[in-house]
Amino acid sequence: MKKMFAGAAVGMAALIAAIVPARAQSDFPTQPITLVVPFAAGGSTDLVGRLVAQRMSQELGQQVLVDNRAGAGGNLGATAVAQAQPDGYTILMGTIATHALSASLYSNPPFDPVEDFEPIAWLVTVPNVLAVNPQFPAQTVEELVALLKENPDEYVYASSGNGSPLHLSGELFKALAEVDMVHVPYQGSGPALVDVIGGQVPIIFDNLPSSTEPIKSGQLRALAVTTTERAATFPDVPTMQEAGIEGYETNTWNALFAPAGTPPEVVAKLTEAALAAVADPGVAARLEEVGAIIVGAGPEELGEHVRAEVERWAPVVERAGARMD
Known part of the structure; x- marks a missing residue:
């Protein structure tokens, strides 16, 4: 009888242990x-x-x-x-x-x-975008490429950080356009945008959502989006491929x-x-x-x-x- 009772107690304990977590999970979230x-x-x-x-x-x-x-x-x-x-x-x-x-x-x-x-x-x-400070001399991607080829390693570009999609967007641009720029990584798009808008860094690869308001307000000049189709919010901004960078696509x-x-x-x-x-x-x-x-x-x-x-x-x-x- 003692063994039977002990076995039943163990079984009941196991049943309760199974039920309580399930109930706790079904009540999620409680905090x-x-x-x-x-x-x-x-x-x-x-x-x-x-x-x-x-x-x-x-x-x-x-x-x-x-x-x-x-x-x-x-x-x-x-x-x-x-x-x-x-x-x-x-x-x-x-x-x-x-x-x-x-x-x-x-x-x-x-x-x-x-x-x-x-x-x-x-x-x-989310599309990415190549943008520049409005005081930067390049008005188009073609002009930017020409400027970078004339002045290799003279210009820098900002991104949201080493290894970010925007860093990769910049490196892919350099490879396909056959130009050189120095990468300046930031801990996020927010700090990068502050420096580009302020003129400390002239060029940025950014996600379109975080750059939308600065572009609309004239604090940034968008040169191209990185997707194969134009962004609905900026229909006048060409894609990289339209701007002459064949095979370019990131998002x-x-x-x-x-x-x-x-x-x-x-x-x-x-x-x-x-x-x-x-x-x-x-x-x-x-x-x-x-x-x-x-x-x-x-x-x-x-x-x-x-x-x-x-x-x-x-x-x-x-x-x-x-x-x-």
Whole structure:
């Protein structure tokens, strides 16, 4: 009888242990959620992150708090999330930098973009833009190329950081246009824009959303977008290929990820809230105003996208000669 009672007690304990976590997960979230944006405030990823976080807070009934952890081309913040407790309370605003380029830029990447994360939602894709300070003499890409060829290594360009998509955009431009410029990395687009607008650095490769207002206000002059089609928000700005840089195409994207091992039901709740956020008319209108193209895809499509992007960008990184080791 004692053995039977002991066995029943063990069985009941196991049943309770199984039920309690499940209930806790079904009640998710019961506390604020941290959304790590792996770039400085003021950039494109930060802009998208804050718009989505505010709307997700309403959907989830808990605050989604943005935590900017800039550094190492997005890898600092991404690594922190990959190592976080897989409970859904720490998530990442991932980008092409963290989930496509890092795998090729480093011989020993600090994380695996596929194995170390659970996909939540693919939010938007974003064109990049080549822009200059309005006092800079080049009015077009053709004039910029001519100026750079006449004065090799005399000019510098800014980006949101070493190993970022914008760094790669600049290196690919140098390779295809056969010109030289010195790269000046910043910890995010925000600080880079401040120096370009202020005239300390003449040239920038940036995400279109963070440069939209400075371009509209005349603080920057857009020379070309980096996608194969013109941006709807700036129909008069040519593409790089139209401007004579054959074979040029880069862009970026923003997506949400959780640490690997996050329970599926938690991921499902985060997915539902994220997709509701980008479907909200007010959020969608604001995103479209700054040139972001809404995707609104779930975990399966995002996972497939990440795997495809890792493969797609490996030869581009090699061709550009960009390495972070």
